[in-house]
Amino acid sequence: MKLSKGAHAPVPTSLLAVVVSWRSEHVIDAHALLLDGTGAVRTDRDLVFYNAPRHISQAVTLDQEPAPGTARLSVSLPRTETDVDRIVVSGSLDHGTFGDIAGLTVTVFAADGPIARFDIEDADAVAAMMFGEFYRREGRWRFRAVGQGWSSGLAGLVTEFGVAVDDSSRRARTPRHADPFARPHPDGARDAGSERAQPAAVPSRATRPSAEPSSPQDRHLPSGAPYPTRSIPESSPLGAAERTDATGPSAHRGGGALPRYADFPAASRQTPPRGESAGSAPAADPVDSTPSEPSTGGPPRTPQHVDLTRRTSQPAPPPPPPNPERADWHSDPEVASRLRWWDGTEWTSATYHRTPPGPRTCARCGNPLRRKLFGGTTPCQFCEAEIEEFLTHWHTRAWRVLIASGPQGEPWEALWASLRYQRIDENIGRTALREVGLSYVERLVTFAFADGAIQQDEYDTFERAIGELALTGPLIEDLCRRMHRGRTLCRLREGDLPVVRTPGLHLDSEEKVHLDLVATHVRRLARGPKLTEGRLIASNKKLRFVGSGAGVEMPWSRVVSVHIEAGVVMIAATSARGGASFEVADPDYVAAALEGALRVAKRLVLTPGQRDSRSIPQEVKAEVWQRDGGKCVECGSGHYLEFDHIIPLSRGGATSASNLQILCRACNRAKGARI
Incomplete structure (x- = not known):
């Protein structure tokens, strides 16, 4: 529901989120004040800001790590104490004014989405602003859009609602590591020439009107526009409900990201009795640094000075998980009952609570599963729909990553990290990528065999793709055999030859046999081919064929080339009649081994440029x-x-x-x- 300035709307009594968003380089600090029926804070602990990000009742918490361009407060109305009538939501700037900020919007979220939105389009040149407030009305809560500012900044705003501010923090921004609510030293009285002079007669808190500004220079109000009180009629027109993509509280039952809050020490407070009447002795003005004289009507209120200086000391980061290079959910080092996301370099604020294992609950979200009529349980409908929607876009992204860089590197790791972040089993992702993976592997094999040589990097890429995509089946097994054979033949051509033991042959001392197998020598005669059975032996010195009644011996210096024609291994020599042809069981293997032996013998000078033409x-x-x-x-x-x-x-x-x-x-x- 879109609200105009001064309009109000009912809100559910539940956990709400107030998100302040803008479109500029400024940084807005969000804060809140919990007020009683007099329009002032009960104690200085009722101020929730960057040095005290969580109220003691946990009714209001400040997100200290919001998304860029946003500030966020969580408001739990059920936890709000009964003597709290209003919760003021405000913001401040360290540099610049709200008049310089574009697109300033305040949105209230419930569990099912946004319920109220306030666009501040006419912000004045002020350093602090009250965006709106939650207030009780007839036992229910409502939200009012205010949009009024203070030119005196955060100190002037919180002082208006009864918070005693340490004057040193208003004059000098020096680091201070003490409790922001610590009691000041007795000698630290406020200077007489401070920004706000001490009034001669200060009314008690019970009689002090909450709607009156303390001084015209502190409160920056439009001319003739008093501070809106509950007397504003509730008939203000409200706009139609809007849907938005802002980051509100998640409706997922499995838990969402929770901010991390720093604990601060407790300090004793003295507050006036709740039954103090208008006619009792006046309490000390919370603005003043010296307490008023005590009277017989009751004990005086000792003001507690709040230090608004931003504390820069950060707690030591928690230790990394056991496998720090992998982005995944790990046990939260701060809260053992939940899991926290580690992005590969540091802990993030994304968390979710562990789901107790059980056969009747969803392992992903913890929702109860429906039972089938004949036994068993049905899958979680919520998770099925969510996973299917996510995998639709993830599938397209995976194909782009495969085509661009393959299953390796940072893009591939980020792809699977996004799947783990959604708490989706990796086997589901691999099943969704099976068809895409088969196409990618077919493409790899075709590209590798294009020039007839399977290099080691091509073979390693193929093996890595098979492992990363977890592909199995007859087609994959056949592709693996093809790639293995292609790599074997390529290694033979490159000179990586095996050494075969031949105990029945008499060889030279330095001669090593690389090939010894059954072959048929083919001689082309005028009356037809003559076939001779025998053994083909290839060593690092020469090529031999030993047959019945015939033999061939050629040193590698006489061999020119080795190739295959119609399944026959053809060996060309320097002389016209010096060549030979052999029929073997595996001509590709024999030709590759002979070619490798020839290249090694001739120091890799086999017809330079001949193989490059096929590349x-x-x-x-x-x-x-x-x-x-x-x-x-x-x-x-x-x-x-x-x-x-x-x-x-x-x-x-x-x-x-x-x-x-x-x-x-x-x-x-x-x-x-x-x-």
């Missing part, structure tokens, strides 16, 4: 993938994808985006080297 730049892969939609252009399949040269490299095709396309394995093999 596809990463940006070209991404362009082709985006253009073809990550699917086979022939059959539309999304699995076992490969990059194919439209015009083969053997026929002069270029490695460019216009000459590349995405085909599945079956379509790529069917196409072969055809155009």
Whole structure:
């Protein structure tokens, strides 16, 4: 409900939150005063401000870590004592005036959202302002929008309601670590030339009118506009209720973020008797620093001076959790019965109470679960709806993070930290990311096999993605086998060769065998191919074939290249008739091992530039993938994808985006080297 200046509205007798928001670089300090029927504080402890952020009755608490551009007070009307008739909500500035602040708004929140809103659009150039007040009316509470200011700042505002202010804090802002409500030294009397002169005759608190300003220069009021009292009619027009996104108290039963408050020592107070009548002896003015002379009507009131100097000393921060690099909920070091959010670097103010485990309560929010007709319980409807709504946006964000940086780094950790902050099981998130994860892993495999060489960083990225996304199933197992084999062949080509024991061979002392297997030597004759069974042996010195009635021996210095044609390993030599062809069970493995042995023997000088022509730049892969939609252009399949040269490299095709396309394995093999 939108209120105008002077209007009022009923509020529920429950826990409320008053949020002051603005749009400027200023910092507003919120405070509150609890007043009795005389319109003044009972004791100086009835002032809630930055040095005393919690009332002794816990009726009003000040949030010391609000969101930027806001100030927040929690008001518990059920805990308010019976002799408190009004709760004044006010604010002050250390620098500047309220006339310089834009978008100043005061909003009252209940458990189900905002119930009253007051937009202060005509603020005067004052340093302190009374935003509004809660007051009792016929046994119920109401809120009145006031919006009146004090040019004398916070000290002038609180003095108006009977708070005795330490004059030293008004003259000099010096750090002070004592109790803000401590009793002053007897010699610390107030100077005669202070801001407010001591009146000749001060009425008692019972007879002092609460609506009269003490001096015109202290109270900054509009001309002819007295302080609004309860005589204001209740027929003021109220605007329609508004919905807002301000941070009010959460309606979630699992608990919300609670501010941390510093405890302050208690101090004894002397207050006048509640039955003091208007005709009794006048009590000391709370503004004065010296008490009045005692009279026979009762004991005099000793004023307690409040130090408004902001205390800068901060308590030692609590120790970090056992795993400080992980953002998660941990046991609160201050209150063991609740959990507190650790953001990876420091403790935050976000907390929630532990949910007692049980088969009939929701493990996330603690709500009771409904029982099924034939036994068991149904899932928590509240949590299901909340989790589904959160995962809708989280799913899109996860895909963007995967495409940009993959499952690693700060963006990926922040993604899962946001899931833990909502107290959602990570397995639920991984289940929601299964389809996205499969697409990402398929993309990784296709990009890795584009140039026929699986590098170690590509293999590590694939393994990390499988582990982070917790992907399983036949498709993942097949992709793992492909990547492992591709990495093995790449390591063989790079010269990482195994050493095979051959006890039946007589070798040189420094000769090591890398390959020893059954092979068939193929000789191309005029009458047709001649096949000879035997053993193919490759060492670091030479290549040998030992067969029945025939043999081949070639040192690596005579070998030019190794390649595969129609499943046959072709070895080209320096002489026209020096080459050889072999049929083996695994031609890819044999060709990779022979190529690696050749590169090691020739000190990695195998036809420079030949392999570079097949290398596809990463940006070209991404362009082709985006253009073809990550699917086979022939059959539309999304699995076992490969990059194919439209015009083969053997026929002069270029490695460019216009000459590349995405085909599945079956379509790529069917196409072969055809155009």
